[in-house]
Amino acid sequence: MLDYGKEADRYDASRGGEPRADAAAAAVLGLLSPDAGTLLDVACGTGLVTRRLAGAGLRVTGVDSAQNMARMAAGRLPGAIVLGDSRRLPFPDASFDAVCTVWLLHLLSGGDEVAAVVAECARVLRPGGVFVTTVDKAAAHDVGSDIDAVLAPRPVRVASDGAEAVEKHAAAQGLTRAGAARFRGYGQGRTPRSTVEDIHRGWFTQVPPDGPQAARLAAGLAELPDQEVARPDPRFTLMSFRSPTGRLSRGGADGDALEPS
Numbered sequence: 001m002l003d004y005g006k007e008a009d010r011y012d013a014s015r016g017g018e019p020r021a022d023a024a025a026a027a028v029l030g031l032l033s034p035d036a037g038t039l040l041d042v043a044c045g046t047g048l049v050t051r052r053l054a055g056a057g058l059r060v061t062g063v064d065s066a067q068n069m070a071r072m073a074a075g076r077l078p079g080a081i082v083l084g085d086s087r088r089l090p091f092p093d094a095s096f097d098a099v100c101t102v103w104l105l106h107l108l109s110g111g112d113e114v115a116a117v118v119a120e121c122a123r124v125l126r127p128g129g130v131f132v133t134t135v136d137k138a139a140a141h142d143v144g145s146d147i148d149a150v151l152a153p154r155p156v157r158v159a160s161d162g163a164e165a166v167e168k169h170a171a172a173q174g175l176t177r178a179g180a181a182r183f184r185g186y187g188q189g190r191t192p193r194s195t196v197e198d199i200h201r202g203w204f205t206q207v208p209p210d211g212p213q214a215a216r217l218a219a220g221l222a223e224l225p226d227q228e229v230a231r232p233d234p235r236f237t238l239m240s241f242r243s244p245t246g247r248l249s250r251g252g253a254d255g256d257a258l259e260p261s
Contacts, residue, residue: 047073
């Protein structure tokens with residue numbers, strides 16, 4: 001897995017920047033209840049999406065486990081960012097009207113971790129609150145291009161954020177399916193050259209970046225035309241789930257608020 005603390009400085013520019021953040025925030029907001037006043041953005045990263053959610057009039061809190069990411073987010077939303085683990089959120093039960101996880105669940109190691117994160121998001125939701133999450137992220141990147149054809153032989157791990165699995169984890173917490181949305185991943189369309197770079201920096205987690213398979217994939221990509229031309233952008237999927245009207249109290253943990261450096 002990539003080191004997201006080290007990725008912080010290049011994260012926004014390499015992942016669609018402002019246009020992608022606009023699209024993601026708009027899609028999340030479209031799935032929230034009109035009366036939602038507070039929102040927790042879990043794994044808020046650099047805060048680019050979080051800032052837009054706050055700009056919609058919500059009282060937004062962001063939490064991230066990567067200190068460099070969280071400090072960048074704190075520069076965008078002073079006093080609203082907390083350093084914390086999504087598997088044990090540092091907030092009391094029933095703290096927020098809404099919780100979102102954008103591009104988090106696909107990073108987790110398997111079903112147990114996803115279940116733990118979904119359980120924590122459910123725990124901090126108020127009765128009737130809404131949980132919004134991206135699902136099927138890896139699948140969204142396969143747009144049927146020539147790049148995808150070259151990448152097809154690589155080993156792929158079972159997606160931890162598969163929509164059906166996420167829905168089961170949500171149901172186990174008493175959350176019911178409420179809606180779905182899709183949005184364009186602006187600036188995420190792959191080029192052959194950028195895909196080779198991604199291979200060698202460990203983006204494809206099942207392909208050792210310095211191994212023979214990485215070399216074969218890189219060679220195949222180098223033969224493609226239009227090395228600097230981006231293929232179509234992916235379209236990401238969000239699902240939303242609603243909390244029941246009454247929940248048991250299970251306690252919470254403490255976290256450290258961050259200030260911009």
